[in-house]
Amino acid sequence: xxxxxxxxxxxxxxxxIKSVPIVYxxxxxxxxxxxxxxxxxxxxxxxxxxxxxxVFTNLTGSPIIGLIAGLFFGAVLGFVxxxxxxxxxxxxxxxxxxxxxxxxxxxxxxxxxIFNQPGASPQVTQLAPEQLLPQITVAETAMIVLGLLCAFxxxxxxxxxxxxLRIQACGENPRAVxxxxxxxxxxxxxxxxxxxxxxxxxxxxxxxxEVNLYSDGMTAGRGFIALAAVIFGRxxxxxxxxxxxxxxxxxxxxxxxxxxxxxxxxxxxxxxxYLAALFAIAGLVGRVRAPAADGVPY
Amino acid sequence: MHQHFELVRRLRVWQNIMLGxxxxxxxxxDVDGARSRVAELAERxxxxxxxxxxxxxxxxxxxxxxxxxRELEREPSVLLLDEPTAALAPAEIATLFAxxxxxxxxxxxxxxxxHKLQEVIDYTTRVSVMRHGKIVARYLTTETSTDEIxxxxxGGELPQVAQREATGTQPCLSVRDLSAGVDxxxxxxxxxxxSAGEIVGIAGVEGNGQTALADAIxxxxxxxxxxxxxxxxxxxxxxxxxxxxxxxxxxxxxxxxWSIVENAILGRQNLPGIRKGALTNWAAARxxxxxxxxxxxxxxxxxDVAVRxxxxxxxxxxxxxxxxxxxxxxxxAYQPTRGIDVGAAALVQSxxxxxxxxxSAILLISFELDEILALADRVLVMFRGKITGxxxxxDIDRGKIGRLMAGLT
Numbered sequence: 193x194x195x196x197x198x199x200x201x202x203x204x205x206x207x208x209i210k211s212v213p214i215v216y217x218x219x220x221x222x223x224x225x226x227x228x229x230x231x232x233x234x235x236x237x238x239x240x241x242x243x244x245x246x247v248f249t250n251l252t253g254s255p256i257i258g259l260i261a262g263l264f265f266g267a268v269l270g271f272v273x274x275x276x277x278x279x280x281x282x283x284x285x286x287x288x289x290x291x292x293x294x295x296x297x298x299x300x301x302x303x304x305x306i307f308n309q310p311g312a313s314p315q316v317t318q319l320a321p322e323q324l325l326p327q328i329t330v331a332e333t334a335m336i337v338l339g340l341l342c343a344f345x346x347x348x349x350x351x352x353x354x355x356x357l358r359i360q361a362c363g364e365n366p367r368a369v370x371x372x373x374x375x376x377x378x379x380x381x382x383x384x385x386x387x388x389x390x391x392x393x394x395x396x397x398x399x400x401x402e403v404n405l406y407s408d409g410m411t412a413g414r415g416f417i418a419l420a421a422v423i424f425g426r427x428x429x430x431x432x433x434x435x436x437x438x439x440x441x442x443x444x445x446x447x448x449x450x451x452x453x454x455x456x457x458x459x460x461x462x463x464x465x466y467l468a469a470l471f472a473i474a475g476l477v478g479r480v481r482a483p484a485a486d487g488v489p490y
Numbered sequence: 491m492h493q494h495f496e497l498v499r500r501l502r503v504w505q506n507i508m509l510g511x512x513x514x515x516x517x518x519x520d521v522d523g524a525r526s527r528v529a530e531l532a533e534r535x536x537x538x539x540x541x542x543x544x545x546x547x548x549x550x551x552x553x554x555x556x557x558x559x560r561e562l563e564r565e566p567s568v569l570l571l572d573e574p575t576a577a578l579a580p581a582e583i584a585t586l587f588a589x590x591x592x593x594x595x596x597x598x599x600x601x602x603x604x605h606k607l608q609e610v611i612d613y614t615t616r617v618s619v620m621r622h623g624k625i626v627a628r629y630l631t632t633e634t635s636t637d638e639i640x641x642x643x644x645g646g647e648l649p650q651v652a653q654r655e656a657t658g659t660q661p662c663l664s665v666r667d668l669s670a671g672v673d674x675x676x677x678x679x680x681x682x683x684x685s686a687g688e689i690v691g692i693a694g695v696e697g698n699g700q701t702a703l704a705d706a707i708x709x710x711x712x713x714x715x716x717x718x719x720x721x722x723x724x725x726x727x728x729x730x731x732x733x734x735x736x737x738x739x740x741x742x743x744x745x746x747x748w749s750i751v752e753n754a755i756l757g758r759q760n761l762p763g764i765r766k767g768a769l770t771n772w773a774a775a776r777x778x779x780x781x782x783x784x785x786x787x788x789x790x791x792x793x794d795v796a797v798r799x800x801x802x803x804x805x806x807x808x809x810x811x812x813x814x815x816x817x818x819x820x821x822x823a824y825q826p827t828r829g830i831d832v833g834a835a836a837l838v839q840s841x842x843x844x845x846x847x848x849x850s851a852i853l854l855i856s857f858e859l860d861e862i863l864a865l866a867d868r869v870l871v872m873f874r875g876k877i878t879g880x881x882x883x884x885d886i887d888r889g890k891i892g893r894l895m896a897g898l899t
Contacts, residue, residue: 353518360500360501365498365499368506371560484500
């Protein structure tokens with residue numbers, strides 16, 4: 193196999209792997225924003241998922257339980273944000289930023305408290321690390337498939353079920369939902385909890401599927417990139433999934449280019465996915481329309 | 491049913507009507523079942539509707555129909571209508587009430603909240619008058635009149651609306667070949683003039699381009715064509731020359747958390763006299779605020795209270811008072827009596843006529859034909875962004891205008 197072809201294959205597999213956590217978080221962003229809550233806390237929910245997955249894998253020896261813990265603690269933070277943003281009418285952005293800070297600080301403190309070492313956790317059992325293809329493990333493949341199923345399921349849920357219709361109405365005009373005799377606050381809360389669970393799953397992927405430990409700051413802004421993917425994907429599940437893969441491609445590209453372009457400092461290269469997100473969103477200004485009541489407390 | 495529609499604009503008609511009571515097929519919404527239920531409901535009530543239409547693409551009158559159907563779907567025994575005709579053309583009003591009267595005959599109790607007295611007389615059986623949160627009078631409709639109801643509403647005689655006096659006919663505002671607008675509200679190739687000392691009324695159902703016209707004149711959106719004041723496009727940019735009463739007092743006119751004094755100079759803050767170098771002359775601002783309070787009978791504890799604490803009528807009086815301060819050459823009054831009681835409305839209308847008598851050119855945009863007929867020297871009818879009729883003096887014909895408003899000829 194020529195180096196060119198193998199490089200392309202590497203890029204392809206890396207794109208798939210790097211997209212996974214962004215896809216989960218972006219799907220979480222879609223359901224939350226369709227219900228009318230801007231989830232700035234996606235980043236923190238990913239952090240919570242990544243950290244708790246490692247803790248519970250370490251505790252039980254089972255990375256599957258770790259994965260479930262990641263989902264669960266993401267959902268817990270989703271509940272906190274959802275509750276604050278609905279029943280307490282806290283500004284969604286402020287609450288979300290708070291979630292991010294608490295999660296990041298909490299995980300850093302947790303490392304010391306639980307593992308007695310700052311910066312990174314010790315290694316734990318990785319989830320199904322057997323190579324399925326040259327570049328990709330069994331767990332990663334499973335998570336890619338599950339991610340696609342989630343996109344499919346979310347799309348089905350939003351557009352075809354009664355609950356999806358109500359969630360859409362919540363994001364557009366919650367008063368219409370009240371008029372219909374339903375409680376938009378409760379619907380929003382459920383949506384944000386689901387959002388957190390998805391983001392937590394994405395975080396857990398980072399720590400126990402891709403590698404086998406948690407280190408401080410390992411989510412590296414993916415929650416924010418996911419928010420950009422939500423907008424770039426026009427608040428639709430498949431759109432956001434596509435946008436997440438698009439950003440994942442730039443992250444993969446950045447890895448592949450590392451060390452191949454000598455004149456460009458690696459720091460500049462690492463900025464590639466963020467720049468891609470920035471330009472993608474800047475190009476869309478004024479041409480996309482968010483749900484009418486997105487970010488507006490009710 | 492609410493005065494301001496509570497519809498989900500980006501969903502379809504059937505989705506709005508069936509929201510919360512969706513027929514199901516397993517875990518999914520039974521789309522066909524929902525559609526046919528909406529079609530059947532519309533048929534039964536004589537309200538034509540396309541179940542698959544997107545609500546935001548429907549005209550206001552049809553949106554109202556959706557809102558009504560949504561309430562009817564629940565087969566209520568009591569139906570509460572809050573200002574149901576605020577956005578409707580005369581023909582649509584008749585259709586709506588025909589349906590409502592039918593419902594009443596079939597045993598539904600119906601409560602209509604409205605400030606349009608003619609509707610009360612035409613369609614109801616009993617009337618209660620509310621003032622300051624209390625019911626102050628009750629009548630059987632057949633035994634009362636609009637005058638009696640109006641007196642009960644203001645608690646005494648209605649203030650007399652000022653008489654109009656003869657004024658000159660010097661052109662003041664001229665609009666030529668104006669095209670402007672964004673998606674839902676556009677105007678094209680409008681040309682008209684407003685003379686000094688004249689009130690020109692734009693009659694039309696909400697959503698026929700009035701907002702684009704107002705925004706273009708106010709300089710808020712780009713346009714092609716010419717808008718000139720006394721022959722100069724620049725004169726319109728000078729704040730002292732124009733007074734604007736925006737349509738929506740909460741979003742465009744006032745800052746609710748600010749005091750009356752602050753709101754009184756909002757938009758006028760750079761006028762000589764109000765601005766003193768880099769600072770604001772607060773004494774002058776207060777004097778302006780007190781002049782408005784005095785002339786427009788704004789009821790407030792002091793000029794320093796937040797505008798949020800005022801009633802809608804008093805907020806509106808403040809807004810109109812600010813626009814008329816200093817007798818500007820041209821006044822744009824967009825729905826100047828929107829949602830206020832008859833007493834406050836009569837005062838606002840009187841002040842507009844007085845400004846006209848003193849030589850201001852006034853463009854009055856209103857969705858209420860009665861208001862246009864009461865105030866305007868000349869009436870232009872707007873339909874789908876174009877002027878479809880022009881009437882003045884003795885030619886002003888209510889029936890003809892009403893038909894043009896509905897797009898008939």
